[in-house]
Amino acid sequence: MAKDPVRVLVTGAAGQIGYALVPMIARGVMLGPDQPVILHMLDIPPAAEALNGVKMELVDAAFPLLKGVVATTDVAEACAGVSVAVMVGGFPRKEGMERKDVMTKNVSIYKSQASALEQHAAPNCKVLVVANPANTNALILKEFAPSIPAKNITCLTRLDHNRALGQISERLGVQVSDVKNAIIWGNHSSTQYPDVNHATVKTSAGEKPVRQLVADDAWLNGEFITTVQQRGAAIIKARKLSSALSAASAACDHIRDWVLGTPEGTWVSMGVYSDGSYNVPAGLIYSFPVNCKNGEWSIVQGLSIDEFSRKKMDATAAELSEEKDLAYSCLS
Numbered sequence: 001m002a003k004d005p006v007r008v009l010v011t012g013a014a015g016q017i018g019y020a021l022v023p024m025i026a027r028g029v030m031l032g033p034d035q036p037v038i039l040h041m042l043d044i045p046p047a048a049e050a051l052n053g054v055k056m057e058l059v060d061a062a063f064p065l066l067k068g069v070v071a072t073t074d075v076a077e078a079c080a081g082v083s084v085a086v087m088v089g090g091f092p093r094k095e096g097m098e099r100k101d102v103m104t105k106n107v108s109i110y111k112s113q114a115s116a117l118e119q120h121a122a123p124n125c126k127v128l129v130v131a132n133p134a135n136t137n138a139l140i141l142k143e144f145a146p147s148i149p150a151k152n153i154t155c156l157t158r159l160d161h162n163r164a165l166g167q168i169s170e171r172l173g174v175q176v177s178d179v180k181n182a183i184i185w186g187n188h189s190s191t192q193y194p195d196v197n198h199a200t201v202k203t204s205a206g207e208k209p210v211r212q213l214v215a216d217d218a219w220l221n222g223e224f225i226t227t228v229q230q231r232g233a234a235i236i237k238a239r240k241l242s243s244a245l246s247a248a249s250a251a252c253d254h255i256r257d258w259v260l261g262t263p264e265g266t267w268v269s270m271g272v273y274s275d276g277s278y279n280v281p282a283g284l285i286y287s288f289p290v291n292c293k294n295g296e297w298s299i300v301q302g303l304s305i306d307e308f309s310r311k312k313m314d315a316t317a318a319e320l321s322e323e324k325d326l327a328y329s330c331l332s
């Protein structure tokens with residue numbers, strides 16, 4: 001029997017990530033090839049005409065899974081009955097800007113959209129914040145939507161996770177699909193800590209640790225980390241625009257794994273509300289390694305943390321605490 005359609009909200013849908021993301025969702029990349037969807041697209045009035053153009057293209061693409069499109073500048077209408085909300089709306093960083101510069105503009109959006117989601121989304125709606133500063137926007141959304149369970153509000157660090165897998169695959173000349181269990185700890189910013197201490201590669205002789213195969217700790221503890229941390233800035237420099245197709249693809253990966261589950265023995269990175277695991281301060285949205293099952297994520301426990309990692313995990317937590325204070329000062 002055909003499944004009932006799921007309503008999926010994309011905010012900032014007239015923007016560049018939105019333009020890459022909505023066809024992926026309509027093709028089943030996010031929720032599976034047998035899951036019909038109704039797309040709810042929100043943008044602001046100056047982008048209304050462009051948003052309508054995206055709607056026209058979605059109609060023209062004749063996606064079999066797409067059962068309806070709502071294109072609106074009304075937040076309440078956009079949030080009505082949605083079970084998945086991908087929050088992309090906001091202002092991107094331009095060349096030369098620090099992420100903190102975009103904070104003032106973006107956190108106030110997340111405060112006001114929190115109430116709309118609380119009032120109009122389906123119960124148990126899963127929320128993914130993509131817009132920067134992603135962790136702190138998600139935290140503000142959580143704090144101003146107290147009736148939405150904290151476990152339902154997450155932010156995107158899957159792009160960083162995928163970037164880490166990509167760098168290892170390039171370095172070793174192996175398929176990216178054979179590399180797994182990298183971890184992004186902390187903030188989606190240049191203080192994030194990409195950690196491959198537990199990552200492995202599938203080889204003809206079984207799974208081997210990345211550290212053993214790369215056999216170059218100086219690279220893994222140096223250039224590898226900075227390349228992943230700075231990849232967003234490198235893309236802005238090259239494209240004069242921030243990453244879009246990879247961000248859209250990572251957003252699909254994040255929701256797909258959250259809803260449909262992670263494969264046995266594999267974890268992914270998600271920005272989630274810290275419960276104090278790994279001595280990360282509770283009350284921050286911090287990226288952890290997670291397993292997903294039955295539509296719920298859980299933080300992978302018991303991984304060994306060496307002194308090098310500890311320092312980097314603490315530094316990115318400290319930045320998130322500062323961002324939280326700054327966000328509140330922007331809102332007051």
Ligand code: NAD
Pocket residue numbers: 011012013014015016017018042043044047088089090091092093109129130131132133134156157159160188242243244247
């Ligand atoms: P963009 O400027 O192309 O699109 C953003 C869209 O949001 C625009 O159409 C704009 O009109 C809309 N918008 C602004 N305020 C809004 C509001 N209040 N409600 C609804 N829509 C609103 O930007 P983009 O390149 O698509 O990037 C979007 C965001 O995603 C940026 O903040 C960017 O920094 C961030 N980003 C995050 C990641 C990540 O991995 N977390 C990766 C790439 C980009």
Ligand code: LMR
Pocket residue numbers: 092093099132159231232233235242243
């Ligand atoms: C990215 O990681 O590509 C984005 O967050 C863009 C940015 O501002 O770094």
